[in-house]
Amino acid sequence: MSDKKRIAIIGAGFAGLAAARALKNADAEIFLIDRRNYHLFQPLLYQVATAALSPAQIAQPIRTIVRKQRNCTVVLGNVTGIDKEQHRIYGAKGELAYDYLIVATGATHAYFGNEAWSDYAPGLKSIEDATAIRQRILSAFERAEIAVTEQEQQACLTFVIIGGGPTGVELAGAIAELAHHTLRGEFRRINPANARVILAEGGDRLLKPFTPRLSARAAADLAKLGVEVRTGLAVQECTREGVRLGEEWIAARTILWAAGVKASPAAEWLQLSGDRAGRIAVQPDLTVEQHPDIFVIGDTAAVQNPNGTPVPGLAPAAMQQGNYAASVILARLQGKPAPAAFVYKDYGTMATIGRGKAVAQFPWTTCSGLLAWWLWGIVHLMPLVGFRNRIVVACDWLWSYLTHARGVRLITVSPGTESEI
Amino acid sequence: MSDKKRIAIIGAGFAGLAAARALKNADAEIFLIDRRNYHLFQPLLYQVATAALSPAQIAQPIRTIVRKQRNCTVVLGNVTGIDKEQHRIYGAKGELAYDYLIVATGATHAYFGNEAWSDYAPGLKSIEDATAIRQRILSAFERAEIAVTEQEQQACLTFVIIGGGPTGVELAGAIAELAHHTLRGEFRRINPANARVILAEGGDRLLKPFTPRLSARAAADLAKLGVEVRTGLAVQECTREGVRLGEEWIAARTILWAAGVKASPAAEWLQLSGDRAGRIAVQPDLTVEQHPDIFVIGDTAAVQNPNGTPVPGLAPAAMQQGNYAASVILARLQGKPAPAAFVYKDYGTMATIGRGKAVAQFPWTTCSGLLAWWLWGIVHLMPLVGFRNRIVVACDWLWSYLTHARGVRLITVSPGTESEI
Numbered sequence: 001m002s003d004k005k006r007i008a009i010i011g012a013g014f015a016g017l018a019a020a021r022a023l024k025n026a027d028a029e030i031f032l033i034d035r036r037n038y039h040l041f042q043p044l045l046y047q048v049a050t051a052a053l054s055p056a057q058i059a060q061p062i063r064t065i066v067r068k069q070r071n072c073t074v075v076l077g078n079v080t081g082i083d084k085e086q087h088r089i090y091g092a093k094g095e096l097a098y099d100y101l102i103v104a105t106g107a108t109h110a111y112f113g114n115e116a117w118s119d120y121a122p123g124l125k126s127i128e129d130a131t132a133i134r135q136r137i138l139s140a141f142e143r144a145e146i147a148v149t150e151q152e153q154q155a156c157l158t159f160v161i162i163g164g165g166p167t168g169v170e171l172a173g174a175i176a177e178l179a180h181h182t183l184r185g186e187f188r189r190i191n192p193a194n195a196r197v198i199l200a201e202g203g204d205r206l207l208k209p210f211t212p213r214l215s216a217r218a219a220a221d222l223a224k225l226g227v228e229v230r231t232g233l234a235v236q237e238c239t240r241e242g243v244r245l246g247e248e249w250i251a252a253r254t255i256l257w258a259a260g261v262k263a264s265p266a267a268e269w270l271q272l273s274g275d276r277a278g279r280i281a282v283q284p285d286l287t288v289e290q291h292p293d294i295f296v297i298g299d300t301a302a303v304q305n306p307n308g309t310p311v312p313g314l315a316p317a318a319m320q321q322g323n324y325a326a327s328v329i330l331a332r333l334q335g336k337p338a339p340a341a342f343v344y345k346d347y348g349t350m351a352t353i354g355r356g357k358a359v360a361q362f363p364w365t366t367c368s369g370l371l372a373w374w375l376w377g378i379v380h381l382m383p384l385v386g387f388r389n390r391i392v393v394a395c396d397w398l399w400s401y402l403t404h405a406r407g408v409r410l411i412t413v414s415p416g417t418e419s420e421i
Numbered sequence: 422m423s424d425k426k427r428i429a430i431i432g433a434g435f436a437g438l439a440a441a442r443a444l445k446n447a448d449a450e451i452f453l454i455d456r457r458n459y460h461l462f463q464p465l466l467y468q469v470a471t472a473a474l475s476p477a478q479i480a481q482p483i484r485t486i487v488r489k490q491r492n493c494t495v496v497l498g499n500v501t502g503i504d505k506e507q508h509r510i511y512g513a514k515g516e517l518a519y520d521y522l523i524v525a526t527g528a529t530h531a532y533f534g535n536e537a538w539s540d541y542a543p544g545l546k547s548i549e550d551a552t553a554i555r556q557r558i559l560s561a562f563e564r565a566e567i568a569v570t571e572q573e574q575q576a577c578l579t580f581v582i583i584g585g586g587p588t589g590v591e592l593a594g595a596i597a598e599l600a601h602h603t604l605r606g607e608f609r610r611i612n613p614a615n616a617r618v619i620l621a622e623g624g625d626r627l628l629k630p631f632t633p634r635l636s637a638r639a640a641a642d643l644a645k646l647g648v649e650v651r652t653g654l655a656v657q658e659c660t661r662e663g664v665r666l667g668e669e670w671i672a673a674r675t676i677l678w679a680a681g682v683k684a685s686p687a688a689e690w691l692q693l694s695g696d697r698a699g700r701i702a703v704q705p706d707l708t709v710e711q712h713p714d715i716f717v718i719g720d721t722a723a724v725q726n727p728n729g730t731p732v733p734g735l736a737p738a739a740m741q742q743g744n745y746a747a748s749v750i751l752a753r754l755q756g757k758p759a760p761a762a763f764v765y766k767d768y769g770t771m772a773t774i775g776r777g778k779a780v781a782q783f784p785w786t787t788c789s790g791l792l793a794w795w796l797w798g799i800v801h802l803m804p805l806v807g808f809r810n811r812i813v814v815a816c817d818w819l820w821s822y823l824t825h826a827r828g829v830r831l832i833t834v835s836p837g838t839e840s841e842i
Contacts, residue, residue: 036832037559037563037830037831037832038830038831038832054475054476054477054478054829055475055831055833056475056828056829056830056831057475059831061607061830061831063604063607063608064607064826064830067606067607068606073609074607074609075567076563076566076567076832077567093567094567127831127833128833131833138458142458142497145497146496146497146498146514146515183484185488185489186482186484186485186488186495187484188494188495386828388817388820388826388828389828391816392813392816392817392828395812395813395816396809396813399809405485405809407477407807407809407810407813408475408477409458409459409477409482409485410458410459410476410477410480410482410548411457411458411459411497412476412548412549412552
């Protein structure tokens with residue numbers, strides 16, 4: 001074992017990967033640990049769920065990304081615990097000693113006490129979630145085609161998306177486009193365009209972090225696509241048969257959950273108490289109180305700017321935190337003074353609604369419609385890891401734009417199970 | 422219900438789809454039944470299994486393919502039985518009456534009495550098979566990287582492919598390339614190039630249907646890629662730990678089965694006795710004895726040319742049989758004389774071995790090496806259903822050719838299970 005300092009990074013999402021890359025010239029041994037062998041570009045995951053992109057187009061092997069970074073070792077494995085005092089990480093297949101630890105394990109969907117709903121209203125965080133949702137959406141049209149009663153047919157053609165944040169808006173818009181355009185003419189007994197797509201938001205407007213004007217624009221754009229937007233109604237019940245929104249019962253065979261996330265169980269590993277969403281409070285330098293060798297970043301952390309405003313759970317924020325944590329460690333390795341407290345630099349945020357429709361909010365201005373949509377496309381294409389993926393996704397988008405086609409309409413099933421059709 | 426004749430086609434593979442398309446102008450109602458919602462281009466399935474292509478690139482929704490064929494209804498469902506006398510097909514969700522029936526349900530892998538081996542030596546017939554094999558291959562390198570003993574490491578880096586037909590040859594070549602080129606430099610403890618890839622064939626040479634000279638060429642090409650070719654040795658045992666080839670025990674964590682296929686259970690449905698491989702004997706017009714309204718085509722049938730030679734189980738043969746069955750039905754619908762007996766027209770057959778290496782055998786000549794490889798690429802690109810897939814696959818191949826990269830290196834897991842790493 002060399003006498004170099006050992007930096008362990010748990011999680012190769014936006015935050016962890018940024019930290020590893022920012023440490024590329026560090027005279028240290030870096031261990032980048034993930035339970036998946038790929039880095040996932042989550043902002044485009046809804047496009048996998050709605051049959052527009054293949055999983056591999058938004059995922060890149062972690063080993064390939066850091067292949068040339070000789071100080072970085074990729075470890076594929078499940079972390080089961082951390083010993084803060086002994087400076088050790090425990091996994092199913094062994095343990096790892098560290099001098100510095102960066103925890104960047106991300107978030108998962110949360111049902112806030114209604115965990116039983118997860119069977120009927122799956123959420124979207126992983127590739128497996130996305131292909132399972134794709135299977136549900138495509139199967140719903142197939143089940144409608146062979147439905148015996150009209151009620152059954154209508155329930156199969158009713159899609160309820162719960163949660164009016166960017167993911168909910170994107171899913172609703174994409175399903176509406178699938179029904180109205182992509183599937184046109186492909187069924188003989190049903191008209192896919194008769195599908196009802198309902199987007200339910202408990203708050204009083206969609207896209208809360210955006211300005212009210214952009215929220216209204218998003219609602220209007222969704223309405224044009226045929227999406228019914230319902231705001232101010234809480235979900236009372238979710239079952240296999242449908243969903244109760246406020247007082248109203250809606251028979252629906254496909255319910256998708258985009259209503260909330262909670263941090264991964266890192267707080268448990270570290271024996272710290274998280275906030276309501278499981279996020280760990282961090283110091284201005286993103287370390288944990290009393291443990292200056294442990295950094296928590298990305299969606300796992302509840303980060304505040306020095307002025308007290310919360311840092312949003314967005315990819316750019318996660319990457320900035322990764323870069324910042326790396327800079328703190330580099331300064332310590334080199335005996336330099338610590339950098340100033342972390343400040344999130346907001347370059348803007350955007351959400352896409354559908355073909356030619358998006359909203360974008362920058363610190364200095366806002367925009368919507370076709371211009372925002374093009375901006376959204378460029379902004380989401382550029383950071384796609386891997387030159388080839390960028391080209392391939394761009395070609396797919398162009399093709400879909402020209403033809404309304406969606407190239408990945410596969411109903412795959414898990415080994416050992418049969419399709420429910 | 423209209424008084425048009427009802428033609429039911431079970432299976433939308435090469436044979437069934439060709440039949441449906443050839444009936445596009447028939448004044449009849451066509452029902453194209455499949456348990457998957459997509460047509461699969463099986464000849465490229467090994468590229469999905471070896472991380473070169475995404476599933477969607479070789480699969481196209483059946484509904485999209487026949488969207489404009491208004492006389493064709495796609496039925497997604499599992500067939501459970503057929504009543505030959507009542508002219509009815511039974512499925513999990515209903516039944517369907519037919520006047521003409523075309524059975525084109527394909528083949529599955531066969532272990533010929535050693536079904537227990539299927540857990541340790543999976544075969545390659547479906548997309549689910551391919552992604553499961555991809556997971557095994559990629560995980561093997563990951564497990565080698567974290568192996569504690571040298572024996573364990575070597576067993577993880579040993580790949581045995583059983584069966585020296587085209588699929589076995591293609592898998593062996595692709596795994597060797599993955600180990601020697603694609604993964605180069607990505608691990609820190611192992612050298613992927615130390616992987617052993619063993620191709621075991623029970624007969625005395627690879628690629629039996631080809632000329633001995635081409636078989637020798639394939640073996641030499643594989644050796645150049647680093648594949649150990651073992652012929653004349655039967656598999657005696659398959660376990661989680663390895664495989665016994667003749668007398669020799671080979672410790673190997675990844676074993677793949679490409680040694681045999683058997684027809685789908687259509688013979689049972691029809692209460693007919695199949696041959697050893699489960700295939701149904703058919704008349705010269707591809708109908709079943711005593712049932713001139715039932716056609717059996719593709720890998721489900723044991724078809725002979727009028728001169729008694731067997732028709733091979735290849736995609737072009739399946740398509741020719743589909744077209745032929747359609748022509749017989751068309752003639753009957755139009756009261757015209759029946760076409761002459763089915764004759765397989767052999768335009769040649771080819772197998773690819775690796776980058777720049779393939780063998781091709783035509784009725785009038787043979788070729789190998791780079792020329793055969795280019796021919797193979799063109800021949801397999803042209804029939805890929807969907808203009809977009811053709812372009813995308815061509816781009817992917819060009820990219821791989823230039824960079825040795827494989828774009829789909831995802832270890833995905835089934836919902837509810839965890840990766841074994």
